[in-house]
Amino acid sequence: MAVPAHTEVATEFEIVIGLEVHAQLTTRSKMFCSCSTDYANAAPNTHVCPVCMGMPGVLPVINRQAVAYTIMTALALNCSIPEYSKFDRKNYPYPDLMKGYQISQYDLPLSRNGYLLIEHDGQVRRIGITRVHLEEDTAKLLHRDGYSLVDVNRAGTPLIEIVSEPDMRSPEEARLYMQKLREILVYLGVSSGRMEEGSLRCDANISVRPRGQQTLGVKTEIKNMNSFKALQQALEYEAHRQIEVLRAGGTIQQETRGWDESRGVTVPQRSKEYAHDYRYFPEPDLPPLVISRAWVEELRARLPELPDARRLRYQRDYGLSAQDADILTEEKALGDYFDQVMALSSQVQDRQARARAASNWLLSEVVRLLHAHDIAPAACPLKPEALVNLLDLLDRQRITGKQAKEVLDEAFVSGELPETIVVRKGIQPPITDPQALERIIVEVIEANPKIVADYRSGKTNAAQYLVGQIMKRTRGQAKADLVQQLLRAKLDEAPTA
Amino acid sequence: MSALHELTLSDAATLLRQRQISSVELTRAFLERIEALDGRIRAFTLVTADLALQQAQEADQRLQRGEQVTPLTGIPLAIKDVICTKDIPTTCSSRMLEHFRPPFNATVMERLQAAGAVMLGKTNMDEFAMGSSTEHSAFFPTHNPWDLERTPGGSSGGSAAAVAAGMAPGALGSDTGGSIRQPAALCNVVGLKPTYGRVSRFGLVAFASSLDQIGPFARTARDAALLLQAIAGPDPRDSTCSATPVPDYTAELTGEIRGLRIGVPVEYWEAPGMDPGVARVGQEAVNRLRELGAEIREVSLPHTRYGVAAYYIIAPAEASANLARYDGVKYGYSYRDTSDMWEALDKTRQYGFGPEVKRRIMLGTYVLSAGYYDAYYKQAQKVRALIAQDFERAFEQCDVLVSPASPTVAFKLGEKLSDPYQMYLNDVFTIPANLAGICGISIPSGFSEGLPVGLQILGNAFAEATILRVADAFQRVTDYHTQRPAL
Ligand SMILES: [Zn+2]
Numbered sequence: 001m002a003v004p005a006h007t008e009v010a011t012e013f014e015i016v017i018g019l020e021v022h023a024q025l026t027t028r029s030k031m032f033c034s035c036s037t038d039y040a041n042a043a044p045n046t047h048v049c050p051v052c053m054g055m056p057g058v059l060p061v062i063n064r065q066a067v068a069y070t071i072m073t074a075l076a077l078n079c080s081i082p083e084y085s086k087f088d089r090k091n092y093p094y095p096d097l098m099k100g101y102q103i104s105q106y107d108l109p110l111s112r113n114g115y116l117l118i119e120h121d122g123q124v125r126r127i128g129i130t131r132v133h134l135e136e137d138t139a140k141l142l143h144r145d146g147y148s149l150v151d152v153n154r155a156g157t158p159l160i161e162i163v164s165e166p167d168m169r170s171p172e173e174a175r176l177y178m179q180k181l182r183e184i185l186v187y188l189g190v191s192s193g194r195m196e197e198g199s200l201r202c203d204a205n206i207s208v209r210p211r212g213q214q215t216l217g218v219k220t221e222i223k224n225m226n227s228f229k230a231l232q233q234a235l236e237y238e239a240h241r242q243i244e245v246l247r248a249g250g251t252i253q254q255e256t257r258g259w260d261e262s263r264g265v266t267v268p269q270r271s272k273e274y275a276h277d278y279r280y281f282p283e284p285d286l287p288p289l290v291i292s293r294a295w296v297e298e299l300r301a302r303l304p305e306l307p308d309a310r311r312l313r314y315q316r317d318y319g320l321s322a323q324d325a326d327i328l329t330e331e332k333a334l335g336d337y338f339d340q341v342m343a344l345s346s347q348v349q350d351r352q353a354r355a356r357a358a359s360n361w362l363l364s365e366v367v368r369l370l371h372a373h374d375i376a377p378a379a380c381p382l383k384p385e386a387l388v389n390l391l392d393l394l395d396r397q398r399i400t401g402k403q404a405k406e407v408l409d410e411a412f413v414s415g416e417l418p419e420t421i422v423v424r425k426g427i428q429p430p431i432t433d434p435q436a437l438e439r440i441i442v443e444v445i446e447a448n449p450k451i452v453a454d455y456r457s458g459k460t461n462a463a464q465y466l467v468g469q470i471m472k473r474t475r476g477q478a479k480a481d482l483v484q485q486l487l488r489a490k491l492d493e494a495p496t497a
Numbered sequence: 498m499s500a501l502h503e504l505t506l507s508d509a510a511t512l513l514r515q516r517q518i519s520s521v522e523l524t525r526a527f528l529e530r531i532e533a534l535d536g537r538i539r540a541f542t543l544v545t546a547d548l549a550l551q552q553a554q555e556a557d558q559r560l561q562r563g564e565q566v567t568p569l570t571g572i573p574l575a576i577k578d579v580i581c582t583k584d585i586p587t588t589c590s591s592r593m594l595e596h597f598r599p600p601f602n603a604t605v606m607e608r609l610q611a612a613g614a615v616m617l618g619k620t621n622m623d624e625f626a627m628g629s630s631t632e633h634s635a636f637f638p639t640h641n642p643w644d645l646e647r648t649p650g651g652s653s654g655g656s657a658a659a660v661a662a663g664m665a666p667g668a669l670g671s672d673t674g675g676s677i678r679q680p681a682a683l684c685n686v687v688g689l690k691p692t693y694g695r696v697s698r699f700g701l702v703a704f705a706s707s708l709d710q711i712g713p714f715a716r717t718a719r720d721a722a723l724l725l726q727a728i729a730g731p732d733p734r735d736s737t738c739s740a741t742p743v744p745d746y747t748a749e750l751t752g753e754i755r756g757l758r759i760g761v762p763v764e765y766w767e768a769p770g771m772d773p774g775v776a777r778v779g780q781e782a783v784n785r786l787r788e789l790g791a792e793i794r795e796v797s798l799p800h801t802r803y804g805v806a807a808y809y810i811i812a813p814a815e816a817s818a819n820l821a822r823y824d825g826v827k828y829g830y831s832y833r834d835t836s837d838m839w840e841a842l843d844k845t846r847q848y849g850f851g852p853e854v855k856r857r858i859m860l861g862t863y864v865l866s867a868g869y870y871d872a873y874y875k876q877a878q879k880v881r882a883l884i885a886q887d888f889e890r891a892f893e894q895c896d897v898l899v900s901p902a903s904p905t906v907a908f909k910l911g912e913k914l915s916d917p918y919q920m921y922l923n924d925v926f927t928i929p930a931n932l933a934g935i936c937g938i939s940i941p942s943g944f945s946e947g948l949p950v951g952l953q954i955l956g957n958a959f960a961e962a963t964i965l966r967v968a969d970a971f972q973r974v975t976d977y978h979t980q981r982p983a984l
Contacts, residue, residue, distance in 0.1 A: 055600070056703075057587075058601075058699070059698060091817075093824065148838065150826065277867045285736065287737060
């Protein structure tokens with residue numbers, strides 16, 4: 001079945017999507033034991049203990065940091081935080097589940113009733129958040145040589161589940177929601193937000209219905225979407241598949257389907273693994289959580305600036321373009337860098353001019369260097385102080401733009417301050433005094449009567465040669481635009497007698 | 498001096514401190530006693546003789562140096578096989594864990610070791626603590642030292658029988674619905690179930706997490722107090738363990754109970770199935786307490802008759818989840834004669850668990866299932882709250898409550914095995930305390946037809962000192978606890 005453009009799909013049927021997003025929290029230790037969560041490059045089953053291995057007789061102890069991170073996430077998603085919450089056991093047999101049940105939250109989650117705003121086609125859409133709750137991750141199964149091997153390192157890693165309302169109306173909206181959510185999690189510092197590595201995961205519930213129908217259609221649950229692109233593609237495929245089934249007079253089977261990336265299709269999952277009565281009941285090993293209002297306020301006060309606020313600030317306070325504000329916001333490390341540059345530029349009078357210059361240099365030159373050296377923005381070797389120094393040199397007209405780029409290249413590698421490089425290389429200040437320049441221009445004009453004659457006879461290109469001569473005489477210290485301007489003025493004057 | 502194995506724990510501790518006996522001598526005496534008797538009683542699943550003698554030697558060195566000496570230094574103890582002992586088999590009397598050696602110690606074991614106690618071995622029990630006769634052990638039943646044809650009660654029947662037969666001066670058991678108090682009653686020893694949260698459950702293999710508590714067996718209330726003192730108190734590894742300070746229990750053993758208000762719950766005494774001989778012995782015990790100056794009051798615990806039903810919903814529900822981890826993948830018994838993962842899981846559980854465990858897993862799975870949760874589990878939780886409320890009201894009028902610990906004396910092996918419901922009813926007086934989370938103790942209070950009858954004394958949450966004081970006062974004026982079975 002070919003995947004058509006989703007625009008065709010969206011006319012006669014309405015697509016309804018809700019997402020269940022799981023994000024691993026970046027706490028140092030696991031959810032219920034003191035094992036380190038830093039197992040990414042560790043050998044299998046080395047970050048384990050009797051508790052996360054579900055040995056007989058062990059008991060869980062709640063990681064307070066994980067609860068704090070969950071509440072912070074919930075606050076950022078405009079959720080309410082009930083005073084009373086508890087953990088429950090979710091029972092299902094599977095070898096990746098060490099205890100035969102997962103400690104999760106059922107009817108009294110840490111938070112509920114929030115929302116997230118996304119912008120789609122110039123319109124702001126409000127996507128409801130049903131709840132954000134806390135649970136533990138499972139172990140990882142590795143299938144090879146006919147065996148299934150269990151790596152328990154991941155088991156017990158704190159995991160938040162963010163459940164949305166079925167408020168999304170297109171696969172693209174689902175992707176935008178997911179991207180926005182990721183941005184927020186990264187801003188909060190509670191998750192690394194890496195979909196490809198599985199620290200951020202997403203399942204989707206999707207159904208379609210004839211436009212105008214109030215009741216929801218039968219939904220399918222889609223799993224195994226490991227990137228934003230996969231999310232959108234899988235949902236586009238699935239929406240189309242459901243519509244085709246309905247158009248052909250068929251009915252949708254309520255089922256779990258997996259996205260097969262290589263084939264570009266969703267396929268039914270084996271039902272034994274997912275069709276369960278989870279038999280939730282309150283976790284008797286953990287006392288209920290009483291979340292004090294004082295703690296919630298403390299956590300609220302600790303919330304960093306969130307992406308929307310930053311975007312708005314960049315445009316409103318600094319006059320940045322919407323596009324630049326977006327780029328600086330989406331890549332948090334770049335925005336942080338920019339903010340540091342601005343903080344270090346407190347003495348600069350024209351804040352907006354400095355902001356635009358900082359943004360331009362950062363997004364063009366610094367990003368170019370980061371790419372060239374394959375370095376992540378967060379690890380940028382050029383310190384904000386260095387960029388501020390460079391911008392100051394430019395403002396004082398101590399160096400030309402062209403020189404600044406060369407200095408930046410060096411500073412990026414050597415870690416020196418630009419002004420140190422300027423002094424070391426003996427770069428002279430540009431000649432900015434028109435009278436001094438004029439003298440040189442007159443000398444050049446007098447030394448090249450033929451060229452001047454050519455110019456005056458209409459070969460305006462001849463002026464370029466003269467500019468080159470002037471730059472040579474000034475050893476590049478003259479500002480090119482000023483030279484151009486003064487030369488033309490001189491040449492266009494009536495010839496001296 | 499009487500034979501070493503006849504000493505109470507307190508007396509042995511005194512002699513050890515006075516260096517009149519050594520821990521090695523004492524330990525050896527109990528090991529010899531085990532050697533001589535346990536072939537008939539079968540209280541132990543494992544005797545750790547070498548380890549015991551090594552620990553005894555270390556205890557003797559401590560006693561000699563006079564450093565870090567506690568009342569338990571050098572005292573040999575038997576440990577119910579549901580408590581994790583590092584590198585030593587912890588089987589829960591189940592095929593499933595027959596060869597399981599935990600890589601860690603239960604908190605109570607760490608505390609006993611820190612106190613310098615000696616472990617004689619691990620004791621038999623109903624599989625995963627599910628039962629009231631120790632007949633559900635996957636290995637063998639334990640016999641009651643008072644009549645080898647009869648059960649010692651359960652599930653901690655091995656620990657109760659070991660203390661009753663003089664094979665240990667004290668022991669640890671666990672009590673989920675009466676598993677300490679009922680075998681203590683049937684074997685003529687003291688058995689104390691602490692308040693839920695008084696003793697850490699870390700390392701106690703879970704049966705029903707909201708009901709389980711570890712507690713001591715001993716011959717006297719004083720000995721039980723010493724054992725409780727050593728194991729009670731907060732534990733960062735158990736979030737349900739209370740931070741309530743632990744009092745000095747022996748300091749409270751004044752022998753004085755004048756003016757103490759003792760409640761007699763009418764529902765317990767009038768329960769159907771109450772053996773008249775047991776009721777008579779219980780009544781005499783109440784009279785004795787009155788003679789000691791206590792004020793006896795009738796009280797009502799109106800929801801008592803729903804206790805067993807609620808218990809047999811809540812406990813199996815929790816057990817069904819607690820026992821889900823035994824899948825043959827990580828430890829314990831594993832069926833490997835198939836390449837199909839689900840078949841391996843099914844067969845592991847089919848062969849690894851005994852019938853009573855399976856019965857409770859099925860019960861628990863059923864009551865938690867979609868469509869049944871509200872009718873069973875939720876309803877049972879409401880009953881549980883009402884039973885707790887009954888006790889709250891009773892303890893407004895009384896300091897402690899007394900009743901027989903079990904409606905009958907020890908029954909014959911095999912007698913109730915084919916009728917689980919009759920077996921369940923044996924816990925009718927003990928279950929409510931677990932549901933309410935309060936503390937209780939059973940002490941020897943007399944004999945009916947030559948078999949022991951235990952008196953249960955229930956106290957409010959964290960009132961262990963009070964029930965121990967009553968028990969100790971009773972033992973000061975009675976000699977039931979000094980009587981020994983003829984072996
Ligand atoms: Zn761990």
